[in-house]
Every structure is written in structure tokens, then in C-alpha cells.
Amino acid sequence: xxxxxxxxxxxxxxxxxxxxxxxxxxxxxxxxxxxxxxxxxxxxxxxxxxxxxxxxxxxxxxxxxxxxxxxxxxxxxxxxxxxxxxxxxxxxxxxxxxxxxxxxxxxxxxxxxxxxxxxxxxxxxxxxxxxxxxxxxxxxxxxxxxxxxxxxxxxxxxxxxxxxxxxxxxxxxxxxxxxxxxxxxxxxxxxxxxxxxxxxxxxxxxxxxxxxxxxxxxxxxxxxxxxxxxxxxxxxxxxxxxxxxxxxxxxxxxxxxxxxxxxxxxxxxxxxxxxxxxxxxxxxxxxxxxxxxxxxxxxxxxxxxxxxxxxxxxxxxxxxxxxxxxxxxxxxxxxxxxxxxxxxxxxxxxxxxxxxxxxxxxxxxxxxxxxxxxxxxxxxxxxxxxxxxxxxxxxxxxxxxxxxxxxxxxxxxxxxxxxxxxxxxxxxxxxxxxxxxx
Amino acid sequence: xxxxxxxxxxxxxxxxxxxxxxxxxxxxxxxxxxxxxxxxxxxxxxxxxxxxxxxxxxxxxxxxxxxxxxxxxxxxxxxxxxxxxxxxxxxxxxxxxxxxxxxxxxxxxxxxxxxxxxxxxxxxxxxxxxxxxxxxxxxxxxxxxxxxxxxxxxxxxxxxxxxxxxxxxxxxxxxxxxxxxxxxxxxxxxxxxxxxxxxxxxxxxxxxxxxxxxxxxxxxxxxxxxxxxxxxxxxxxxxxxxxxxxxxxxxxxxxxxxxxxxxxxxxxxxxxxxxxxxxxxxxxxxxxxxxxxxxxxxxxxxxxxxxxxxxxxxxxxxxxxxxxxxxxxxxxxxxxxxxxxxxxxxxxxxxxxxxxxxxxxxxxxxxxxxxxxxxxxxxxxxxxxxxxxxxxxxxxxxxxxxxxxxxxxxxxxxxxxxxxxxxxxxxxxxxxxxxxxxxxxxxxxxxxxxxxxxxxxxxxxxxxxxxxxxxxxxxxxxxxxxxxxxxxxxxxxxxxxxxxxxxxxxxxxxxxxxxxxxxxxxxxxxxx
Numbered sequence: 010x011x012x013x014x015x016x017x018x019x020x021x022x023x024x025x026x027x028x029x030x031x032x033x034x035x036x037x038x039x040x041x042x043x044x045x046x047x048x049x050x051x052x053x054x055x056x057x058x059x060x061x062x063x064x065x066x067x068x069x070x071x072x073x074x075x076x077x078x079x080x081x082x083x084x085x086x087x088x089x090x091x092x093x094x095x096x097x098x099x100x101x102x103x104x105x106x107x108x109x110x111x112x113x114x115x116x117x118x119x120x121x122x123x124x125x126x127x128x129x130x131x132x133x134x135x136x137x138x139x140x141x142x143x144x145x146x147x148x149x150x151x152x153x154x155x156x157x158x159x160x161x162x163x164x165x166x167x168x169x170x171x172x173x174x175x176x177x178x179x180x181x182x183x184x185x186x187x188x189x190x191x192x193x194x195x196x197x198x199x200x201x202x203x204x205x206x207x208x209x210x211x212x213x214x215x216x217x218x219x220x221x222x223x224x225x226x227x228x229x230x231x232x233x234x235x236x237x238x239x240x241x242x243x244x245x246x247x248x249x250x251x252x253x254x255x256x257x258x259x260x261x262x263x264x265x266x267x268x269x270x271x272x273x274x275x276x277x278x279x280x281x282x283x284x285x286x287x288x289x290x291x292x293x294x295x296x297x298x299x300x301x302x303x304x305x306x307x308x309x310x311x312x313x314x315x316x317x318x319x320x321x322x323x324x325x326x327x328x329x330x331x332x333x334x335x336x337x338x339x340x341x342x343x344x345x346x347x348x349x350x351x352x353x354x355x356x357x358x359x360x361x362x363x364x365x366x367x368x369x370x371x372x373x374x375x376x377x378x379x380x381x382x383x384x385x386x387x388x389x390x391x392x393x394x395x396x397x398x399x400x401x402x403x404x405x406x407x408x409x410x411x412x413x414x415x416x417x418x419x420x421x422x423x424x425x426x427x428x429x430x431x432x433x434x435x436x437x438x439x440x441x442x443x444x445x446x447x
Numbered sequence: 448x449x450x451x452x453x454x455x456x457x458x459x460x461x462x463x464x465x466x467x468x469x470x471x472x473x474x475x476x477x478x479x480x481x482x483x484x485x486x487x488x489x490x491x492x493x494x495x496x497x498x499x500x501x502x503x504x505x506x507x508x509x510x511x512x513x514x515x516x517x518x519x520x521x522x523x524x525x526x527x528x529x530x531x532x533x534x535x536x537x538x539x540x541x542x543x544x545x546x547x548x549x550x551x552x553x554x555x556x557x558x559x560x561x562x563x564x565x566x567x568x569x570x571x572x573x574x575x576x577x578x579x580x581x582x583x584x585x586x587x588x589x590x591x592x593x594x595x596x597x598x599x600x601x602x603x604x605x606x607x608x609x610x611x612x613x614x615x616x617x618x619x620x621x622x623x624x625x626x627x628x629x630x631x632x633x634x635x636x637x638x639x640x641x642x643x644x645x646x647x648x649x650x651x652x653x654x655x656x657x658x659x660x661x662x663x664x665x666x667x668x669x670x671x672x673x674x675x676x677x678x679x680x681x682x683x684x685x686x687x688x689x690x691x692x693x694x695x696x697x698x699x700x701x702x703x704x705x706x707x708x709x710x711x712x713x714x715x716x717x718x719x720x721x722x723x724x725x726x727x728x729x730x731x732x733x734x735x736x737x738x739x740x741x742x743x744x745x746x747x748x749x750x751x752x753x754x755x756x757x758x759x760x761x762x763x764x765x766x767x768x769x770x771x772x773x774x775x776x777x778x779x780x781x782x783x784x785x786x787x788x789x790x791x792x793x794x795x796x797x798x799x800x801x802x803x804x805x806x807x808x809x810x811x812x813x814x815x816x817x818x819x820x821x822x823x824x825x826x827x828x829x830x831x832x833x834x835x836x837x838x839x840x841x842x843x844x845x846x847x848x849x850x851x852x853x854x855x856x857x858x859x860x861x862x863x864x865x866x867x868x869x870x871x872x873x874x875x876x877x878x879x880x881x882x883x884x885x886x887x888x889x890x891x892x893x894x895x896x897x898x899x900x901x902x903x904x905x906x907x908x909x910x911x912x913x914x915x916x917x918x919x920x921x922x923x924x925x926x927x928x929x930x931x932x933x934x935x936x937x938x939x940x941x942x943x944x945x946x947x948x949x950x951x952x953x954x955x956x957x958x959x960x961x962x963x964x965x966x967x968x969x970x971x972x973x974x975x
Contacts, residue, residue: 044556047947049752052565055844057535058552061522076516080539102512102598131552131559139563153754155947183947185755191763196755261615262653262660265975269658279975368758369883373894373914376660377973381892381914383885404883404890404916410975441969442916444890445761 011040011060012127012162015174021064021082022166028091031068031098033110034168035303038064043159046134051145051152053138058131068094072107075100108325110167111304120296121177126204127160129180134158137182137209144213145186150220152213154184158204165304175298180204185386186216187447188224193399194447195219196366196386198241201424202296219365219387226399226447229390231440235361235417237354237391238433240425242384245367247344248426249380250409254312254338256321256331265378265410266321278316280413286313288339294424297340307337316413346419346431354420354434356394361434363389363396367405378408383444402447403440412438469499471628471638475578478630480543481525484550486632490527490534490557492570493550494631494799497523497541498841501624503590507601508617509609515594522841525550529557531567537842571824571832573801575634581795583642584788585673589622592674600677601648604702608650611706614660618648618702621941622674623953627798635800643791643953644676645669645941646698652709661712661911663705663896666730666878667696669941669953671791685934687863688899688906689877691730693936694789708897708909715909718898720970724873725915725963726866731895732854733938733956734879739919740774740781741852741956743888744808746817746827752847757945758886761919762814764827772814775923780855781809783818785834790851790955791939798845801834808852812924820847839950846946853937853957857929863960866928873901874913874968879938881914892916894971912972922963930959 013021018038025036040062047055065078068091075097079090134156145152162176181200187193195216201207238246253259259266259273266274289309290297299307303325311319320336328335355363365387373379381404388400412435420432478495485493500520506513522539523546534557536549601618608616625641646667653660666689670676679697684690689704690697727735743760747753766772785792785803796802799821808816821832838845867875878896885891898910917925939955 045948046560047755049754050565050750053532053560053563054752055533055535055846056556056560057537057844058556059537059842061539061842063539101515105511131556135559135563138560142563151751151754153751155755157948183755187751187754187759191759194754262655262658263615263651267658267660269656271655368886371881371883373881373892373971374912374973375662377975379971379973381881381883383883383890385886402885404885404892406892406914406969406971408973408975411973442890442967444885445918446758446885446887446889 011042011062012160012176013040018162018164018174019172022164022172024084025064025066025087025091026166026168028088029068029168031070031095033069035067035110035165036064037163037165039161039163041159041161043157044131044134045155045157046138047155048138048142049153051142064090066090066094068098069107070098072103072105073098073101074104074107106326108329110169111171113170114173114300114304114306116173116299116306117291119175119290119299120293121175121202121298123178123203126158126178126180126202129158129204140210141184141213144210144217148217150186150188150217152184152186154182156182156209167304171304173300173304175300177298178202180207182207182209182212184213184216186213186220188220192447193220193224194386195223223387223399226401228401228443231403231442233437233439235358235434235436236438237358237361237363238435239351239365240423240430240432241366242364243433244425244428244430245370246380246409246412247430248428249370249372250378251338251342253378254322256323257327259321265376273321275318275321277318279318279410280313280316281416282316283416283419284313284316284413285345286342287311288342290339290341292341292343292429295341295429301337305335305337307339310336310339340427342428344422344428344430346422349418349420351420351432354418354432355391355396357418358391358394358434361391362400363391373406378410379406380408381406383446402444404442404444405439406441407439474628474638475630475636477523477541477546478628478636480546481523481550482630482632484547485525485527485554488551488554490529490554492528492632494526494629495523496798496838496841497628499626500840501590503622504619505594505597505601506619507598507605509605509615510602512598515598520840523549524838524841524844525553526844527553527557528568529554530561532557532561532564533568534560535844568822569825571821571829573633573821573832576637576800577634578636580638582640583671583793585642585675587674588642589644589674590624600698604648604698607699608702608706611703612652612710613650613706614653615651616648621645629796629798629800631800633800637796637800639795641794642673643669643671643941644674646677646696648702648705650702650705650709652713654713659713661709663709663712664878665698665701665705666691666896667698667701668938669791670789670937671793671955672789685936689897691728691936711909712911715911717972718910718913718968718970720968722965723968724870725966726870726873726875726901727961727963728877729936729938729958729960730878731876732958732961734882735893736852736854736956736958737940737954738882738884739888739891739922740809741849741954743919744817745847745849746819746823747847749817750823750826753945756947761887761889767814767817770813773812773924774809774814774920775812776926777812778857778926778929779809779812779923781852782806782855783808783850783852785850787851787955790937791953792851792955797834797836798838799836801832801836803834806833818847818850823847837952839952843948843950848945848952849943849954851955854929854961856932856935856959859931861928861930863930863934866930866960866962867901867906868904870901871903874910875899875901875906889918890916891919912970913968914971915966915968917966922966925963925965926961927964928962930961932959934959
């Protein structure tokens with residue numbers, strides 16, 4: 010019951026709208042069904058299966074909105090939830106930033122749903138985790154990991170006739186493999202819409218190899234180094250930058266996109282010329298929904314072109330204030346790169362540090378977007394195009410804005426987290442102290 | 448500060464619905480359906496949590512209300528052991544059929560996983576308590592206070608900020624009520640009513656000409672209390688360069704100082720990096736305690752259960768077994784306490800039906816204990832669990848979470864003024880800021896809200912761009928003084944993240960103002 014088809018969802022939403030007496034009514038219906046296994050010390054620790062579905066109604070009189078939800082779907086319940094939303098709206102404070110609902114929109118068909126992923130069972134999950142455990146057990150290493158799959162749908166309708174529906178699946182897997190002595194650790198993290206792309210055996214072998222190769226790490230002095238960031242490490246840092254593309258906070262003077270003296274840095278060369286960033290919900294490797302929460306279509310958008318900021322995201326309210334078109338922040342971020350593999354980038358490096366991933370990244374200064382965090386699960390010294398030895402982990406203090414001004418090379422993008430991210434070669438990356446952590 | 452994603456907390460409801468209750472008798476009947484269904488499918492142990500989780504957010508910015516939201520999440524989570532392995536299933540379809548189906552799924556999950564399981568689960572024995580209940584001691588249920596009263600207060604907060612030079616201000620009151628019912632095959636039926644409250648704000652000051660901006664957030668603490676926390680009392684205030692608060696908060700006073708501080712911060716001098724003696728207020732130190740003492744003493748981290756997410760711990764079992772691992776100086780005494788009144792972690796029973804308690808973790812600087820739950824107790828030779836099990840909702844599986852972990856005040860009389868008088872070159876830090884620590888809890892970096900420079904025993908002005916970096920053991924061994932109990936206060940967090948899928952828990956950390964000598968301070972200013 011938790012996953013409804015487009016037609017089933019539309020029928021319920023139409024019925025809800027027909028009960029509305031408010032100036033405007035917006036209804037959302039969503040459900041999800043999924044399960045997970047968590048394992049550690051080479052054995053399962055927790056596992057679960059969760060199924061939920063609910064319907065929310067927002068009714069508005071003038072600029073006063075009330076919201077109510079329910080998880081029963083008979084006619085009487087649907088009538089009751091509409092009534093309750095209308096009663097609450099009459100009591101609500103006026104919202105001066107209220108925006109009336111959008112009219113009907115046209116959306117591209119998303120490709121987020123995959124049947125084999127939707128059909129996963131507890132046994133499928135156990136089998137996939139079993140493959141991962143076979144790698145660590147055979148190599149006398151210790152694995153801790155997490156496998157999760159979910160199927161979900163979202164649908165919205167409003168009293169102006171807008172209707173949007175999306176159904177999607179996701180399977181994600183991560184594993185940390187450590188040696189018995191606790192001196193080496195490796196990690197992989199991958200998610201797909203399509204189960205058939207997920208190979209827990211191959212991924213676990215990569216983590217196991219890093220665990221073995223990162224043992225007996227040497228300490229070198231912290232300072233500024235050329236780094237090669239694996240896509241996961243690059244994604245860890247760059248992912249923190251996109252909130253800054255919000256036009257309102259930039260206009261208000263409280264973001265790194267704000268300009269001295271007022272205004273924003275839209276149109277400025279903020280990054281190296283080889284930096285190009287766009288989002289595209291139809292990217293075949295990284296599909297996402299083609300509409301956002303209030304029904305605004307999400308389309309391919311260029312955010313940075315040759316290092317120049319090309320767009321900022323505008324909510325419908327802020328766009329109306331500024332007299333521009335609203336623009337939703339895309340979910341499928343692509344940082345363009347070249348054709349070089351990670352290995353190619355290493356080969357072309359005289360001296361540098363290879364970073365598998367970062368950990369515990371926090372903002373230090375929103376003005377410059379300075380971030381701090383640490384390397385984790387495989388940090389290596391590169392000399393004359395080869396990995397020479399594992400390094401003790403570092404703490405860094407660096408800004409992604411500064412980092413994307415120091416780009417030496419970008420490799421071939423791969424799906425990592427919620428983006429297509431290339432491995433990156435960056436000069437003058439700032440490490441400020443050493444950590445004993447493995 | 449953002450309005451939280453409501454979907455993450457539950458579904459929106461009418462504020463009056465929050466005052467409805469589900470009769471414990473009904474919950475017992477529902478729980479028994481689950482216990483019996485799981486047993487019939489082959490479970491050797493079952494526990495059931497029927498949860499009704501209520502949240503209320505009132506959020507404002509400047510002169511307008513950004514959002515008022517009441518959410519409810521109601522459902523049932525069933526955890527079983529079958530074939531020696533854990534299984535869990537949850538549903539918001541709380542009917543006889545829905546519950547029976549979830550129980551069957553939980554057993555199916557356990558049996559599927561038993562095929563790849565190593566050692567069977569070993570639970571510390573736990574007696575059943577029969578039908579019992581517990582409630583957060585409170586004077587005013589925040590959910591009974593009209594929304595209008597909260598909106599008016601926050602708009603007043605914003606008005607004071609703007610009058611005192613703020614460019615922007617966001618303010619929020621966040622109230623939580625967990626109505627939790629626990630039942631297990633051990634024979635416990637536990638009904639609990641848990642309340643928490645968190646008022647906060649952030650003031651932003653923009654200097655358009657220089658393009659600089661600074662923020663100052665509230666020095667309030669989230670508390671395990673009712674709305675009485677919002678009613679100031681003179682005896683609950685701590686005087687000093689900034690007013691700070693114990694079990695009652697004066698948000699109108701705090702915001703005035705915040706607006707003035709934000710303006711000062713825009714013009715404050717940048718810090719000279721180097722070694723400083725740090726004087727850390729409880730409004731700041733709670734987070735350092737949380738990250739560097741609370742997390743590394745979690746037994747699941749020590750054993751490797753969190754290796755794939757939150758990390759492991761440098762406080763390995765051999766260090767505890769030696770009985771002489773000097774975690775900190777002899778001034779450092781840390782207790783775990785799930786019974787402390789007003790704290791976020793206080794409950795009567797944990798989420799696997801264990802009565803809550805208090806115990807030493809660091810005694811005279813030496814590591815003496817960890818934080819454990821039922822399936823870990825045997826590993827450290829305990830005959831019973833320490834009651835540290837928690838799940839953020841009915842649809843999340845319970846696991847080991849941090850109890851309140853607090854630094855004990857100094858035994859000798861010592862005021863903050865007397866502590867500062869003795870410092871030649873130091874920084875006095877209030878409020879928590881940026882925070883980051885490695886996955887084994889060795890290397891950390893912390894910022895703050897306000898940084899006052901101390902020179903020759905006197906506060907001489909404000910500093911900017913301050914962060915300190917240290918190694919946990921070196922840091923706690925550099926602790927030279929802790930103020931006395933009259934300065935003891937709680938800080939804490941509503942959102943301590945751990946586990947996969949990630950879960951949030953609320954926890955408090957108490958301390959008095961504490962001095963640490965010779966800590967490395969870096970300058971965080973950059974140009975872009």
C-alpha cells in the first residue's frame with residue numbers, strides 16, 4: 010500500500026481537492042518502503058524494514074495557511090483532514106511572504122525508478138552483505154558496513170490544477186574495512202537507483218585493499234601540499250558550497266556570494282577557468298525528480314561556466330521581489346572534468362598527497378566558507394608519479410572557494426553521493442595539524 | 448538557523464491534538480499483539496515500542512513569523528531476536544493486522560540475517576518491572592502554552608536585536624514531547640512522558656562597506672524541562688562580562704547582549720596565533736566534553752560497531768583494564784547520569800526497559816568506565832546494562848546512545864573572576880561555535896561565540912578568528928582548575944547524530960568554568 014501508482018495517487022489527490030472550500034489548497038501524498046542491514050565486527054548488528062505513507066493538506070485564506078495530515082484514506086478521513094487544515098488556516102498568523110500556488114506545469118519524465126531495486130527482500134540484502142563479509146573474513150580483516158534500499162513516491166496537486174508525481178528507488182552501500190591491529194583502514198561509499206550497478210563484492214575489495222595499504226602510516230609535517238582528492242573526498246568538501254548559491258542570502262550580505270558594498274557575485278570569475286558546474290535531473294547516471302516541493306520544474310542549469318558564476322537559486326518569493334524568474338537549486342550536481350582517471354592524475358604528480366575521503370567537516374567562517382575536517386581511511390604520499398607510503402591523517406582548514414581557484418587538473422567524473430564528481434588535483438591545500446586517528 | 452525539515456520529525460497536526468493521549472491500557476493491548484505474534488513466528492525475545500513523538504516549532508525572522516508547525520509521528524517498532532540474531536520492523540499502521548505483519552517482518556529479517564551472523568546475541572539479564580510509568584518533572588507543559596504567547600515573545604526578541612543594531616535575526620522555540628510505551632517479553636510495560644525545550648536565536652550584523660558579517664547565537668541551552676525554562680529568575684543567572692543562565696533563561700536579556708556582541712565582533716582585532724591559557728565557560732565547554740569525553744567512552748565505538756560511520760575510539764579496552772590510563776589531570780572527574788533533573792538525557796527507563804542510573808567514567812583523571820547497553824554489558828564484565836539504549840523514533844531501531852556526561856565542579860571554592868585573575872595570556876570563550884574531531888577522538892578543533900582576550904589577569908577586549916586545536920588526552924591533562932559548584936551549569940544538544948540510518952538524540956553536559964593551560968590557538972581568517 011505504501012507505494013501508489015501515478016493514477017492511484019492522482020485519484021486520491023483529486024478527491025481531496027474537491028472537498029476544499031479555501032482560497033487555495035495544496036495537497037501532498039507520499040509513501041516509502043525500505044529496509045537495511047548494518048554490520049560490524051564481521052557480523053550483522055542491526056537490521057530493519059520500514060513502511061510509511063501519509064497525506065498533507067495546506068489550505069489558505071488570504072495569506073493565512075494551515076496544514077494538517079493524515080494516514081487514513083477513506084472519504085470521511087479525507088474530508089476531515091481538509092476541514093482541519095481550513096480551521097487551522099483561519100487561526101494562523103498572516104505570512105507576508107506567502108506565494109499563491111503555481112498553475113499546471115510541464116515536467117520531463119524522470120528515470121528515478123528501477124524495478125529490481127524495488128523488488129529487494131531481506132534475503133537479497135543478506136546475500137549482498139554476505140559477499141562483503143566474505144572479503145574481510147578471507148583477508149583476516151574486520152568489516153563494518155551498511156546497506157539500505159528504499160522505494161518511494163511523492164505526488165502533489167493544488168487547486169490551480171497543478172499535478173506532479175515521481176516514483177524512485179535507491180540502494181546505497183558503504184563499508185569500512187580495518188586490519189586486526191587497528192593500524193589500517195579503508196572505505197567505499199556508493200549509491201545507485203539501479204540495483205544491478207551495485208557490486209558489494211568489488212567495492213569491499215577496494216576497501217580491503219586500502220585497509221592493508223594504509224597500515225604503518227608515516228607522519229609528515231602539516232602545511233600546504235598539492236593534493237589529489239578522490240571523487241568522494243572532493244564531494245565531501247564541494248558539497249558544502251552549494252547552499253551559498255542561494256540568491257537571497259547573497260543579496261542580504263551574509264554569504265560568500267555577497268559582494269563588498271552590496272549585491273552579489275553573480276557574473277564574477279570566482280573560480281579557476283577550468284571549473285564548470287551544472288545540475289541536470291535527467292543525467293542518466295544520477296537521475297532525480299524533475300520538480301521541487303512546490304511544483305516548480307527542475308531543469309538543467311549551468312551554475313558555473315569557465316569559473317564564472319552563471320546562476321543563483323531564487324525561491325518564488327525572492328524571485329518576485331527581485332523581478333526575476335524563480336530557479337530551483339538542482340539536485341543532480343555535475344562538476345565537469347576531463348578523461349583522466351585517478352591513476353593518470355597520480356602518474357602526473359611529482360610530489361603530493363592522495364586523499365580517499367574527509368571526515369567531520371564543519372564550517373569555521375561562513376564569510377570565506379572556510380571549512381575544517383580531517384582525512385580518513387587512506388591517505389598516501391605521492392612522489393614521481395607513484396604512491397610511496399601511507400600517511401598519518403591530517404586536519405585541514407580550507408575553503409572550497411580557494412580550492413577551486415587552485416585547480417591543476419580534473420579527471421573523469423563518477424557518481425559520488427549526490428553528484429557526478431571528478432577526481433581533482435589541487436595545489437596549496439592547507440593541512441594544519443596531524444591526527445593519531447586511524 | 449533554518450526551519451527544520453518537518454518531514455524528518457513527523458507529520459503536521461493541530462496544536463490541540465498534541466494534548467490528546469493514548470490510554471496505556473490500549474497500548475498494552477497493542478503491545479501484547481506484537482509480543483505474541485513475534486513469539487508465534489519464532490522469536491526468542493521481543494520488545495515493542497509504541498511511540499507518539501510530538502514536536503512544535505515556532506520560527507520567526509525580524510518582524511515576521513516564518514513558520515509555526517506542530518508535528519506528530521505515531522507508530523510501532525518491533526525488535527526481535529530469532530535464531531540468535533536481531534531483526535526489526537516498524538509501521539505506522541497501528542492496527543491488529545499492521546502490527547502482526549510488522550512482527551512477522553521483524554522475525555523474517557532476523558532469520559535472513561542469521562544465515563550470515565557470527566556470534567549469537569547475548570543479552571544481559573533484565574527483570575520485568577510490570578506496569579510502571581515516568582514523567583519529566585515539569586511546571587508548565589510547553590504544548591499547553593498558546594502559540595501566540597511564543598510568537599509574541601520571539602517577535603519581541605527580534606525587535607530588541609534590531610533596536611540594538613542587528614541587521615538580521617532569527618529566533619526559534621522548539622518543544623518536544625516523547626510519549627513512549629515500552630513492552631518486552633521480560634515482563635515490563637513502561638509508559639513514559641518525556642519533555643524537552645530549546646529556545647535559540649542568531650543575530651547577524653552586516654557591514655556593507657567592508658563586506659564583512661558576524662553572527663552571535665544565543666547562550667541558552669536545550670533542557671529536559673517544560674516552558675518554565677522561559678521564565679527568568681534572578682537566582683538562576685550568572686553575572687559576568689555576559690549574563691549566562693542555569694535552569695531559567697532570560698532570552699530578552701541575552702539577545703540585547705548578542706546584538707552588541709555581533710557589532711563588536713565586526714570590529715574586533717584578529718587573534719595572534721600561538722599558545723594561550725583558555726578559560727572555558729560551560730556554555731562552550733559542554734560541546735568539548737561531548738565530543739572528546741562523551742563519544743570516546745561509548746562502548747559501541749570502542750568495540751567497532753560505529754566503525755563505518757561515527758568512528759571508533761582511542762579509549763580501547765586495554766586502557767580501561769590497566770586502571771591507570773591518565774585521561775586527564777587529577778582535577779578531571781566525569782560522571783554519566785541518566786537521572787539528572789532538567790537534563791536532556793533524563794528518563795526513568797531506557798528504550799530497552801532498563802532503569803536509569805548514575806556512574807563514574809573518569810575518576811581523578813583516570814578512565815574507569817564506559818557507556819553500555821544490554822547486548823554489550825558482558826563484554827566489560829557488567830552483570831546488568833547501564834541503561835544507555837535509545838531510538839529517535841518508533842521507526843528507528845534502538846542502540847547505544849550517550850547518557851548525560853558531565854565534568855564535576857571543583858571541590859575548592861573558586862569563582863570565574865578569581866580564575867581569570869590568575870591568567871597572564873589567555874582567552875575566555877563563551878558559547879559553542881564550529882566543532883570538528885577525528886573518528887577516534889584524538890584531534891579536535893573548536894570555535895565559540897565570543898572570545899575575550901585576557902592579559903595579566905584582566906579582560907582587555909574582544910578577539911576574532913579564534914579556533915583552538917588539541918589532542919584530547921593532552922588537553923584534559925592541561926586542565927589546571929575547575930570553578931566550584933556555584934558556577935555549574937548544563938549545556939547540550941538536541942541533535943547528536945550517530946548510527947546508520949543516522950539517528951539524533953538529545954543529551955546534556957554539565958560543567959563549571961574550567962581552565963586549560965598552553966593550548967594551541969590558530970587564526971581562521973582567509974581571503975577569497
